[in-house]
Amino acid sequence: MNAINPTLVPIQLGERSYSIYIGEGLLGRSSTWDKLPNAPMALIVTNVSVAPLYGEQLKDALKQKYSRVELLCLPDGETFKTFETLNLIFDQLLGSGADRKTILFALGGGVIGDMTGFAAACFMRGVPFVQVPTTLLAQVDSSVGGKTAINHPSGKNMIGAFYQPELVVCDLDTLQTLPTRELSAGLAEIIKYGPIADMSFMQWIEDNLELLITKDVGALAYAVQRSCEIKASVVGVDEKEGGLRAILNFGHTFGHAIEAGLGFGVWLHGEAVGCGMVMAAHLSHKLGLVDEAFVKRLTTLIERAGLPVKGPKLGAQEYIEHMRVDKKAQAGHIRFVLINAPGQAQVMGAEDTLVAQVIDQCCA
Amino acid sequence: MNAINPTLVPIQLGERSYSIYIGEGLLGRSSTWDKLPNAPMALIVTNVSVAPLYGEQLKDALKQKYSRVELLCLPDGETFKTFETLNLIFDQLLGSGADRKTILFALGGGVIGDMTGFAAACFMRGVPFVQVPTTLLAQVDSSVGGKTAINHPSGKNMIGAFYQPELVVCDLDTLQTLPTRELSAGLAEIIKYGPIADMSFMQWIEDNLELLITKDVGALAYAVQRSCEIKASVVGVDEKEGGLRAILNFGHTFGHAIEAGLGFGVWLHGEAVGCGMVMAAHLSHKLGLVDEAFVKRLTTLIERAGLPVKGPKLGAQEYIEHMRVDKKAQAGHIRFVLINAPGQAQVMGAEDTLVAQVIDQCCA
Numbered sequence: 001m002n003a004i005n006p007t008l009v010p011i012q013l014g015e016r017s018y019s020i021y022i023g024e025g026l027l028g029r030s031s032t033w034d035k036l037p038n039a040p041m042a043l044i045v046t047n048v049s050v051a052p053l054y055g056e057q058l059k060d061a062l063k064q065k066y067s068r069v070e071l072l073c074l075p076d077g078e079t080f081k082t083f084e085t086l087n088l089i090f091d092q093l094l095g096s097g098a099d100r101k102t103i104l105f106a107l108g109g110g111v112i113g114d115m116t117g118f119a120a121a122c123f124m125r126g127v128p129f130v131q132v133p134t135t136l137l138a139q140v141d142s143s144v145g146g147k148t149a150i151n152h153p154s155g156k157n158m159i160g161a162f163y164q165p166e167l168v169v170c171d172l173d174t175l176q177t178l179p180t181r182e183l184s185a186g187l188a189e190i191i192k193y194g195p196i197a198d199m200s201f202m203q204w205i206e207d208n209l210e211l212l213i214t215k216d217v218g219a220l221a222y223a224v225q226r227s228c229e230i231k232a233s234v235v236g237v238d239e240k241e242g243g244l245r246a247i248l249n250f251g252h253t254f255g256h257a258i259e260a261g262l263g264f265g266v267w268l269h270g271e272a273v274g275c276g277m278v279m280a281a282h283l284s285h286k287l288g289l290v291d292e293a294f295v296k297r298l299t300t301l302i303e304r305a306g307l308p309v310k311g312p313k314l315g316a317q318e319y320i321e322h323m324r325v326d327k328k329a330q331a332g333h334i335r336f337v338l339i340n341a342p343g344q345a346q347v348m349g350a351e352d353t354l355v356a357q358v359i360d361q362c363c364a
Numbered sequence: 365m366n367a368i369n370p371t372l373v374p375i376q377l378g379e380r381s382y383s384i385y386i387g388e389g390l391l392g393r394s395s396t397w398d399k400l401p402n403a404p405m406a407l408i409v410t411n412v413s414v415a416p417l418y419g420e421q422l423k424d425a426l427k428q429k430y431s432r433v434e435l436l437c438l439p440d441g442e443t444f445k446t447f448e449t450l451n452l453i454f455d456q457l458l459g460s461g462a463d464r465k466t467i468l469f470a471l472g473g474g475v476i477g478d479m480t481g482f483a484a485a486c487f488m489r490g491v492p493f494v495q496v497p498t499t500l501l502a503q504v505d506s507s508v509g510g511k512t513a514i515n516h517p518s519g520k521n522m523i524g525a526f527y528q529p530e531l532v533v534c535d536l537d538t539l540q541t542l543p544t545r546e547l548s549a550g551l552a553e554i555i556k557y558g559p560i561a562d563m564s565f566m567q568w569i570e571d572n573l574e575l576l577i578t579k580d581v582g583a584l585a586y587a588v589q590r591s592c593e594i595k596a597s598v599v600g601v602d603e604k605e606g607g608l609r610a611i612l613n614f615g616h617t618f619g620h621a622i623e624a625g626l627g628f629g630v631w632l633h634g635e636a637v638g639c640g641m642v643m644a645a646h647l648s649h650k651l652g653l654v655d656e657a658f659v660k661r662l663t664t665l666i667e668r669a670g671l672p673v674k675g676p677k678l679g680a681q682e683y684i685e686h687m688r689v690d691k692k693a694q695a696g697h698i699r700f701v702l703i704n705a706p707g708q709a710q711v712m713g714a715e716d717t718l719v720a721q722v723i724d725q726c727c728a
Contacts, residue, residue, distance in 0.1 A: 040695035083447055094518040099693050122486075124691045125513065125524045126604070149489065154458040160489045161525065240490070327488045329463050331404035 009228040020168040027171040028057040030064035042066040045116040046107040047076040078265040089119040109135035110142035117148030121163035134174035136186025140227035145235040155325040184306035185270025196345035247345040250337040251277030257322035261314040274307030284338040310364035316356035373592040384532040391535040392421040394428035406430040409480040410471040411440040442629040453483040473499035474506035481512030485527035498538035500550025504591035509599040519689040548670035549634025560709035611709040614701040615641030621686035625678040638671030648702040674728035680720035
């Protein structure tokens with residue numbers, strides 16, 4: 001395992017542009033944080049699983065730049081992505097005399113990143129924040145592009161904001177402590193980029209999956225970088241999901257239904273997306289967009305990544321009800337991200353009866 | 365009382381530009397709403413005091429354009445500007461199958477406008493909304509400029525977003541049902557524009573105060589229009605309060621301390637601002653910026669408008685503690701909007717001892 005060179009992936013969004021910094025040993029290095037805006041106080045928001053591993057390391061590094069660094073430790077898991085937990089961040093900020101220049105650091109996975117970003121978007125109508133994703137899923141997807149949110153009992157990420165961070169720091173070292181199940185969940189979002197945008201990347205994932213699963217740092221570095229490049233190119237043309245950006249939601253329409261149907265946190269988001277991609281591929285095939293071989297190829301890869309390829313038996317009706325609450329739905333009509341041709345996605349509707357057939361076929 | 369011609373005040377904010385439409389009988393006229401974006405559903409958010417007066421009238425007019433119009437009636441008052449009430453809006457939206465194109469209408473005063481605007485900013489990361497202010501305060505200040513928020517127990521408007529409406533409709537007819545106390549509260553924000561920006565407008569208010577208090581529609585029309593023009597010119601150069609926009613907070617630093625100190629809702633926001641302007645004028649005088657005659661002139665006008673000019677006796681220390689939580693504070697240093705010279709404001713700090721003297725002098 002050789003040391004890899006750090007890379008910077010830029011996100012071009014005019015005055016809201018920023019960089020994704022990918023490499024080893026970044027978190028504890030004070031130079032990583034050098035160019036951030038000055039502030040009288042920095043607040044690290046993290047959770048009970050991540051704090052013991054990286055909390056003090058980040059705090060020490062930030063103390064080189066900020067005279068006051070506080071750490072708020074939240075409970076861990078999707079079930080805590082709520083108003084109640086969000087309020088804990090506001091309570092801490094106001095209790096500490098935070099002001100409009102206070103800078104927040106989201107140290108953790110997608111839940112911490114989404115909630116801390118939303119807190120930053122709302123606190124005093126907006127303070128700066130930095131994403132420090134420590135899970136593979138957060139590094140390749142959720143920390144990039146400025147989508148922030150909390151869940152509502154009726155649906156995932158229903159309350160939120162488009163709010164861009166100052167910087168995203170993907171320290172590959174943090175992936176070494178990631179549980180296997182979380183690693184697989186991250187692989188789902190990496191695999192996603194193949195069918196929607198880059199089949200040669202899909203081929204690369206197929207060829208290097210064992211290296212990724214065994215946490216080879218070179219393989220992880222490339223997977224994170226290529227995923228961020230694809231995401232950056234999509235977000236750069238459609239920041240607020242007027243159109244194109246929706247393709248990043250491949251597998252997410254079915255996936256969100258699984259998460260909401262089972263109760264948030266029973267399946268990991270990445271697991272639901274993995275299975276959701278299989279279902280969306282089947283639907284694409286039923287509509288004559290892709291052949292059966294493609295569905296099989298994608299299913300095999302998702303299964304090899306340690307992800308579920310059969311959905312929970314909630315019944316087609318319950319899936320469809322949950323999907324109607326999806327943010328892509330229009331006037332009650334569910335809209336799916338489907339594969340037009342391998343490497344190319346498009347958002348479109350489908351008949352309920354066809355969708356129900358796919359659900360019945362894909363659930364065990 | 366002659367019928368007045370409706371006027372349009374534009375707010376220039378690039379792609380977020382919109383108009384403030386001021387006139388009589390606007391609310392129930394379907395042509396008022398003609399050019400708004402189409403949507404499968406419109407939700408009117410209002411409160412128990414306003415709903416019986418204007419709820420059905422607006423609903424009927426909107427039905428000409430939107431096939432589904434729902435109405436949500438919230439409790440009335442600043443004490444309800446909370447997360448819990450905000451959640452009622454989200455519950456209604458999600459219970460009704462609202463989607464990203466759903467348009468919200470804020471029918472009411474500042475509390476309804478701030479909360480509905482914030483709900484629109486966050487619901488599915490942003491849906492369109494329209495301000496239909498029915499109080500004088502909301503027509504001349506809070507509905508214009510895109511500041512949305514809810515309160516936190518530690519401070520007013522601490523959680524919010526800059527989020528611009530599609531349109532602001534100030535129907536002067538709604539002011540005829542306004543209780544006297546609410547009318548006075550609105551006059552506070554109108555008077556504010558004089559000292560910070562336009563002393564000839566202050567002179568006009570002094571000359572026409574009796575007409576305003578007796579709800580002369582011509583006088584109200586001019587006061588609303590001129591206030592909106594001044595606010596539009598400030599917001600047009602500094603949408604997100606990087607600097608200049610803070611002058612609109614004249615009287616608000618002391619005022620927020622009164623509101624928080626007494627408990628939100630005991631004094632109306634406009635009452636606290638009225639008294640806060642007196643305190644800020646005294647502080648300006650203590651710093652040698654304006655003469656005593658100016659302080660007296662402003663105090664007289666505020667008193668004539670039916671507003672309190674003596675603050676509640678909370679003690680200087682409590683005032684100062686509440687003011688440290690103000691959004692303008694930096695690193696624990698309170699910053700005040702002070703009058704540099706009549707018609708000109710600036711944001712600056714002041715010694716705690718001086719501030720305490722002003723508080724002692726101005727509280728009874």
